[in-house]
Amino acid sequence: MIVFNVNGKERRVDVSPDTPLLWVLREKLGLNGSKFGCGEGLCGACTVHIDGYPQRSCITPVGDVQGKKVVTIEGIPENHPLKKAWLAQEVSQCGYCQPGQIMSAVALLDKKPKPTDADIDSAMSGNLCRCGTYGRIRRAIHAAGGKSAPKGGKEL
Amino acid sequence: MSDGTKMSRRQFMKASALAGGGLLLACHLPFGALDAFAAGDAVFAPNAFLRIGTDNSVTIIVNKSEMGQGVYTSLPMLVAEELCCDWKRVTFQASPVAPEYNHAQFGPIMVTGGSTSVRSEWSRLSLAGAAAREMLITAAANEWRVKPGACRAENGIVLGPGGMQISFGKIAAKAAKLPVPKEPKLKSGAKILLGRPFHRLDSPAKINGKAVFGIDVTAPGMLTAVIARPPVFGGQVKSFDASRALAVTGVKQVVAVDAGVAVVADGFWPAQKGRELLDIIWDEGPGGQVSTTLMHEEYARLSATPGLVARKDGDAPTVLSQAKKRFDVEYEVPYLAHATMEPLNCFVDMKQESCLVRTGSQFQTVDRNAAARVAGLKPEQVVFETTFLGGGFGRRACTGSDFVVEAAQVAKAVMQPVKVIRSREDDMRAGYYRPMWYDRIAACLDDKGMPLAWHHRIVGQSIIAGTPFESGMVKDGIDDTSVEGASTTLYDIPNLQVELHSPKNAVPVLWWRSVGHSHTAFVMESFLDELAHAAGKDPYQYRRQLLAKHPRTMKVLEIAAKKGGWGKPLPAGHGRGIAVHESFGSYIAQVAEVSLDVQGNIKVHRVVCAVDCGRIVNPDTIKAQMESGIVFGLSAALHGAITLKDGRVEQGNFDSYPLVRMAAAPRIEVHIIASSEPPGGVGEPGVPPIAPAVANALFAATGARLRSLPMTPDKIRAAVNRG
Numbered sequence: 001m002i003v004f005n006v007n008g009k010e011r012r013v014d015v016s017p018d019t020p021l022l023w024v025l026r027e028k029l030g031l032n033g034s035k036f037g038c039g040e041g042l043c044g045a046c047t048v049h050i051d052g053y054p055q056r057s058c059i060t061p062v063g064d065v066q067g068k069k070v071v072t073i074e075g076i077p078e079n080h081p082l083k084k085a086w087l088a089q090e091v092s093q094c095g096y097c098q099p100g101q102i103m104s105a106v107a108l109l110d111k112k113p114k115p116t117d118a119d120i121d122s123a124m125s126g127n128l129c130r131c132g133t134y135g136r137i138r139r140a141i142h143a144a145g146g147k148s149a150p151k152g153g154k155e156l
Numbered sequence: 157m158s159d160g161t162k163m164s165r166r167q168f169m170k171a172s173a174l175a176g177g178g179l180l181l182a183c184h185l186p187f188g189a190l191d192a193f194a195a196g197d198a199v200f201a202p203n204a205f206l207r208i209g210t211d212n213s214v215t216i217i218v219n220k221s222e223m224g225q226g227v228y229t230s231l232p233m234l235v236a237e238e239l240c241c242d243w244k245r246v247t248f249q250a251s252p253v254a255p256e257y258n259h260a261q262f263g264p265i266m267v268t269g270g271s272t273s274v275r276s277e278w279s280r281l282s283l284a285g286a287a288a289r290e291m292l293i294t295a296a297a298n299e300w301r302v303k304p305g306a307c308r309a310e311n312g313i314v315l316g317p318g319g320m321q322i323s324f325g326k327i328a329a330k331a332a333k334l335p336v337p338k339e340p341k342l343k344s345g346a347k348i349l350l351g352r353p354f355h356r357l358d359s360p361a362k363i364n365g366k367a368v369f370g371i372d373v374t375a376p377g378m379l380t381a382v383i384a385r386p387p388v389f390g391g392q393v394k395s396f397d398a399s400r401a402l403a404v405t406g407v408k409q410v411v412a413v414d415a416g417v418a419v420v421a422d423g424f425w426p427a428q429k430g431r432e433l434l435d436i437i438w439d440e441g442p443g444g445q446v447s448t449t450l451m452h453e454e455y456a457r458l459s460a461t462p463g464l465v466a467r468k469d470g471d472a473p474t475v476l477s478q479a480k481k482r483f484d485v486e487y488e489v490p491y492l493a494h495a496t497m498e499p500l501n502c503f504v505d506m507k508q509e510s511c512l513v514r515t516g517s518q519f520q521t522v523d524r525n526a527a528a529r530v531a532g533l534k535p536e537q538v539v540f541e542t543t544f545l546g547g548g549f550g551r552r553a554c555t556g557s558d559f560v561v562e563a564a565q566v567a568k569a570v571m572q573p574v575k576v577i578r579s580r581e582d583d584m585r586a587g588y589y590r591p592m593w594y595d596r597i598a599a600c601l602d603d604k605g606m607p608l609a610w611h612h613r614i615v616g617q618s619i620i621a622g623t624p625f626e627s628g629m630v631k632d633g634i635d636d637t638s639v640e641g642a643s644t645t646l647y648d649i650p651n652l653q654v655e656l657h658s659p660k661n662a663v664p665v666l667w668w669r670s671v672g673h674s675h676t677a678f679v680m681e682s683f684l685d686e687l688a689h690a691a692g693k694d695p696y697q698y699r700r701q702l703l704a705k706h707p708r709t710m711k712v713l714e715i716a717a718k719k720g721g722w723g724k725p726l727p728a729g730h731g732r733g734i735a736v737h738e739s740f741g742s743y744i745a746q747v748a749e750v751s752l753d754v755q756g757n758i759k760v761h762r763v764v765c766a767v768d769c770g771r772i773v774n775p776d777t778i779k780a781q782m783e784s785g786i787v788f789g790l791s792a793a794l795h796g797a798i799t800l801k802d803g804r805v806e807q808g809n810f811d812s813y814p815l816v817r818m819a820a821a822p823r824i825e826v827h828i829i830a831s832s833e834p835p836g837g838v839g840e841p842g843v844p845p846i847a848p849a850v851a852n853a854l855f856a857a858t859g860a861r862l863r864s865l866p867m868t869p870d871k872i873r874a875a876v877n878r879g
């Protein structure tokens with residue numbers, strides 16, 4: 001039995017400890033917001049926070065999170081400035097990568113409330129978006145970070 | 157007049173029931189509307205595309221798959237504009253598969269593709285909204301005993317003489333009893349919604365994890381399967397031993413299907429583990445000999461021989477044979493994977509008399525019928541539900557329905573709800589690619605330096621040949637999707653000949669965002685740039701001169717050049733490139749600004765895009781689609797290549813098939829040209845111009861001309877050294 005905390009609740013799962021956290025979240029705990037994109041830590045679609053750090057849940061064996069605190073997209077409040085900025089900037093296209101993008105961005109802002117473009121490049125480059133929403137993601141992070149969005153985009 | 161607006165409510169209900177199989181539909185679709193029907197007459201459903209509830213809610217039924225392009229907002233906007241409802245009360249629902257949801261132009265199938273969603277539905281949905289508005293107004297007028305002409309609708313309310321008013325919801329039940337007008341009149345005057353930027357209705361669900369993609373589908377007792385596939389195309393299972401796989405905790409069954417050997421388990425991870433422990437002996441057949449290097453040699457040989465003529469103006473071969481100076485070049489582009497962020501997957505629950513399929517599909521009718529064939533059922537016995545798609549790009553409109561057929565076969569073997577998931581490697585290696593292309597072009601210039609003759613041979617597999625669409629889409633041996641963009645060039649070249657060779661081989665090919673244009677725009681716009689430089693002319697002015705008869709193309713070219721600072725000084729080492737291309741009824745020009753780092757990596761700093769896509773619905777969606785197309789095209793231009801050696805695909809995941817990431821994403825500016833022309837597409841046309849714009853910018857920055865994609869550092873270094 002593996003015991004850990006997900007979005008503030010204690011959860012117990014009876015699975016082989018080598019099972020990636022991603023599949024435990026999705027298949028055992030019904031939390032489908034974290035996505036499967038590559039299974040190799042290459043795309044960031046599965047990003048969650050483990051004890052406050054952004055991690056790729058597809059390559060994190062669930063045995064390793066025993067006793068730890070996991071936060072998924074479902075645990076980010078609807079009124080989080082980043083979620084609001086994501087809507088204001090109309091970031092999402094297909095939307096598949098966006099939970100992972102937001103989890104990486106939340107971790108970035110937790111550490112650096114007003115990130116520079118270089119901070120965004122390094123914090124967000126592990127998250128692929130096949131729909132190419134990078135420009136809007138950058139603007140949304142700047143907007144949520146209290147910095148005015150750079151020129152060249154749209155405002156709704 | 158569309159079928160949709162002619163349908164009575166009874167017909168609609170009949171069609172829905174037929175399409176969905178009654179109860180199943182009510183259980184599985186997020187419709188709710190059937191409950192409303194069941195509850196009585198409190199709902200107004202004048203046609204297949206909209207419903208109004210007594211609470212003033214307006215539900216628009218969308219027959220297009222949402223894969224990023226915003227159809228759950230743009231199509232409702234078309235209805236709502238004419239309906240004159242309160243936009244804040246509008247929600248969307250995915251339509252079932254039924255004849256009234258078939259493509260308005262592509263024949264009797266439900267499909268999302270060809271950048272047609274808005275342009276093919278514009279008229280039908282506008283009329284659907286207008287018909288409902290007329291019925292609501294008439295119902296209110298009857299109540300008030302006034303003439304309908306004395307009433308109007310605004311923001312979800314019918315307004316009558318003397319300040320009388322009633323909400324849509326209150327009058328809906330009465331409106332439902334009226335006949336559906338045969339020829340509803342569209343509004344005149346200014347548009348309320350169209351042309352203004354609106355937030356997407358599907359965004360909230362996409363940022364909180366609630367949007368259900370195919371991979372998120374689940375059901376009580378559902379199993380999950382992965383399939384061990386042959387290492388080469390056309391390979392087959394000779395024999396297999398599943399005993400080690402079956403010993404994995406959670407693995408339930410191992411079954412052979414056409415695609416390979418499926419491991420069925422109570423979750424993805426045990427299925428994966430089981431797959432690794434399968435002992436399979438494959439019969440590779442001739443597939444093991446396929447190699448892209450050999451194919452490349454064969455294509456080059458073929459390009460030296462005459463092909464089928466797709467366009468012939470004047471007499472290019474003769475003019476070229478007499479030319480004092482001619483330019484001979486070869487261009488090439490590789491196979492490309494769609495690499496949708498959500499790997500392919502499909503849920504099927506098969507029973508003796510019924511079958512439920514839930515997946516992200518762009519090709520519902522084709523996929524449903526394929527599932528029915530596997531099940532041995534009639535198509536109407538299959539309920540097919542469309543989820544959100546984590547990217548499509550053409551891959552989920554598969555002529556062979558591969559991901560649906562394999563799931564249906566697994567479901568038939570286990571007779572339990574099952575979801576087949578492809579790993580990223582499965583997704584990338586199991587085929588269906590943008591074809592690899594090889595082009596040979598000869599050209600000569602007139603005494604003013606303008607193109608006099610252009611003789612172009614294209615070599616590559618036909619996407620359509622061998623599919624059920626061949627009879628309709630291949631004419632005299634020519635698959636239009638192979639030559640589009642070259643045979644349709646707008647440039648004024650007096651002697652133009654485009655020829656085609658369509659060699660066959662085992663590698664499955666498919667439409668990939670912008671289809672033929674993804675290749676021809678690169679070739680046409682790069683070589684034209686070469687000719688401009690050879691003539692000592694400015695590439696922008698050179699294009700202008702050749703486009704005098706095409707004002708829309710000219711306009712986007714001029715706007716892109718102006719906004720992109722064409723001719724203005726740049727930092728040392730930077731270069732600007734321009735490209736313009738028409739596709740899917742839209743005209744797009746892009747100016748890219750690039751530089752090269754010491755390792756030979758291209759850095760794209762900025763892209764300015766001008767688009768004329770005719771009349772518009774949601775300008776923000778158009779911008780988003782241009783941004784998306786540019787990044788998508790840039791991944792292909794800089795990184796994308798699927799190669800085969802000994803029949804094996806050499807790429808498998810995002811390490812070997814890299815995509816543009818945040819740090820490499822250029823700053824993008826989009827300028828939409830105000831236009832009253834018929835609407836054009838926006839999902840695909842942003843892609844074609846970016847590769848040539850970048851290649852042309854690279855030339856401007858370094859003098860290196862790349863005639864081969866992707867533009868990798870080794871190719872660039874070699875070209876720079878050649879000078």
Ligand code: FES
Pocket residue numbers: 035036037038039040041042043044045046047056057058059
């Ligand atoms: S699925 Fe975890 S990084 Fe791609």
Ligand code: FES
Pocket residue numbers: 092093094095096097098128129130131132133224497546547
């Ligand atoms: S929004 Fe589609 S992959 Fe990012």
